[in-house]
Amino acid sequence: MPLQFLIRFGVLLFALGCGSPSAETSIHPSRLQADLRSAEVPLAKKNSLYGVVNLVDRTILMKIRGETLREIRILDLKVHREWPHAVSRARLSAKALAATPHRTVIDPIPQSERTSDTEAITFERVEDSLELEDMPVSFTLDFSDGASILVLPRSAKPARFVLRGLPEVAVRGVFLLRRLLSFSSPAATIVVQEDDARSIYWMFAIDQPTLIAQ
Amino acid sequence: MISRVIDRLACMVFGSPRFRKAILWGIALIIVWNGSDRWDAPAHTGAGLAPDLPAAEMSRIRRINQKSFLSLDPVSPKGVYIVIDTAKNRLYLKNGKKIVIEAVCSTGNGKILFDYDKKRQWVFDTPRGERHILKKVHRPVWTKPDWAFIEEGQKIPTSFRERVEEEMLGDFALHIGDGYMIHGTLYSRLLGRSVTHGCIRLGDADLEKVYKASPVGTPVFIF
Numbered sequence: 001m002p003l004q005f006l007i008r009f010g011v012l013l014f015a016l017g018c019g020s021p022s023a024e025t026s027i028h029p030s031r032l033q034a035d036l037r038s039a040e041v042p043l044a045k046k047n048s049l050y051g052v053v054n055l056v057d058r059t060i061l062m063k064i065r066g067e068t069l070r071e072i073r074i075l076d077l078k079v080h081r082e083w084p085h086a087v088s089r090a091r092l093s094a095k096a097l098a099a100t101p102h103r104t105v106i107d108p109i110p111q112s113e114r115t116s117d118t119e120a121i122t123f124e125r126v127e128d129s130l131e132l133e134d135m136p137v138s139f140t141l142d143f144s145d146g147a148s149i150l151v152l153p154r155s156a157k158p159a160r161f162v163l164r165g166l167p168e169v170a171v172r173g174v175f176l177l178r179r180l181l182s183f184s185s186p187a188a189t190i191v192v193q194e195d196d197a198r199s200i201y202w203m204f205a206i207d208q209p210t211l212i213a214q
Numbered sequence: 215m216i217s218r219v220i221d222r223l224a225c226m227v228f229g230s231p232r233f234r235k236a237i238l239w240g241i242a243l244i245i246v247w248n249g250s251d252r253w254d255a256p257a258h259t260g261a262g263l264a265p266d267l268p269a270a271e272m273s274r275i276r277r278i279n280q281k282s283f284l285s286l287d288p289v290s291p292k293g294v295y296i297v298i299d300t301a302k303n304r305l306y307l308k309n310g311k312k313i314v315i316e317a318v319c320s321t322g323n324g325k326i327l328f329d330y331d332k333k334r335q336w337v338f339d340t341p342r343g344e345r346h347i348l349k350k351v352h353r354p355v356w357t358k359p360d361w362a363f364i365e366e367g368q369k370i371p372t373s374f375r376e377r378v379e380e381e382m383l384g385d386f387a388l389h390i391g392d393g394y395m396i397h398g399t400l401y402s403r404l405l406g407r408s409v410t411h412g413c414i415r416l417g418d419a420d421l422e423k424v425y426k427a428s429p430v431g432t433p434v435f436i437f
Binding site: 028030031033034035037038040041044045047048049062064065066067069070103104105106108126128129130131132198199202203205 | 328
């Protein structure tokens with residue numbers, strides 16, 4: 001019984017540790033920037049997009065050919081488990097803990113509805129388009145090396161209803177459970193503007209290479 | 215009543231009644247800890263506040279930076295290039311770091327179309343990544359592809375003439391490969407929305423400016 005108790009107490013202590021913020025990284029900023037730039041070189045030589053999540057500068061960049069196409073500010077940050085290296089390179093393996101935005105399957109316009117002016121029908125059909133507003137605001141970015149980043153929104157408006165905040169609480173809870181299950185994997189939570197959270201979901205494609213600086 | 219249920223569940227999951235309170239307190243603590251607003255200390259604000267590095271380390275960093283710069287410089291875009299933000303439906307014509315033109319555009323609607331007869335599928339997304347302007351056309355004519363007929367519930371024509379439609383693409387078209395174009399639109403009130411079949415639509419005035427400023431070979435970065 002005492003052994004069982006000790007094991008369970010150990011699990012509890014470990015679980016508590018999962019929530020603790022990490023110590024700040026000890027690498028010198030100049031060194032980090034240099035490492036980041038040199039890690040970027042092979043990605044910039046290709047003609048595809050890559051992301052840079054800089055937890056030190058608190059920015060998320062979408063880049064191609066070394067050129068920044070979009071910069072998003074991280075408003076708040078919590079590193080739960082540190083990354084093993086100051087600059088890590090991984091591929092985005094999943095965007096999880098949020099329902100995948102629905103893509104409409106087009107029904108051909110029936111002969112009876114067809115008119116000489118198709119603008120009216122086109123306009124009606126716009127509402128089915130997949131747009132930025134359809135993207136989720138609370139989700140995780142899971143990487144091929146096991147690391148995961150929970151993205152949370154900071155809404156400009158206060159939540160009017162308690163129910164509105166529930167999905168975020170659920171996402172945070174599941175993220176915590178996942179951290180408990182994969183205790184050695186690096187993890188962080190970032191808070192960005194609501195629109196930026198949607199943009200991150202939109203911009204980051206599966207299999208996209210990403211550099212994470214910490 | 216609720217506390218009893220929780221108690222029972224805790225007993226079932228964690229076994230010993232002596233331990234259950236500790237576990238429940240632990241879970242509560244984790245939730246409070248995790249949900250608290252105690253976030254990490256502010257980020258580094260630059261090398262100025264960081265401790266000085268030894269001269270040898272600084273020169274090593276300088277060497278790495280110089281090497282990276284020499285590697286990045288030849289691949290980074292020079293002169294005029296186009297950036298298309300599909301999330302915000304914006305097109306930017308840039309020259310180096312400077313934005314020359316910012317225009318509202320329309321990009322892919324993200325819908326799916328099936329051709330059940332020939333077992334084909336189209337996803338109407340604007341392709342992302344790097345492309346180049348391959349061809350510029352003044353007064354372009356649209357050759358309707360198969361999906362345009364299937365979407366309208368029409369039979370796919372066998373003759374080329376039936377595919378040709380004039381004035382649909384506006385006054386100018388810039389081909390960026392695989393049938394995708396930057397072109398004009400008849401539906402200017404839909405600019406800023408994701409409504410196209412993958413092409414990038416611009417308003418007449420912006421299209422003319424982009425057409426005139428972008429020679430063949432201009433890089434187009436879509437994200």
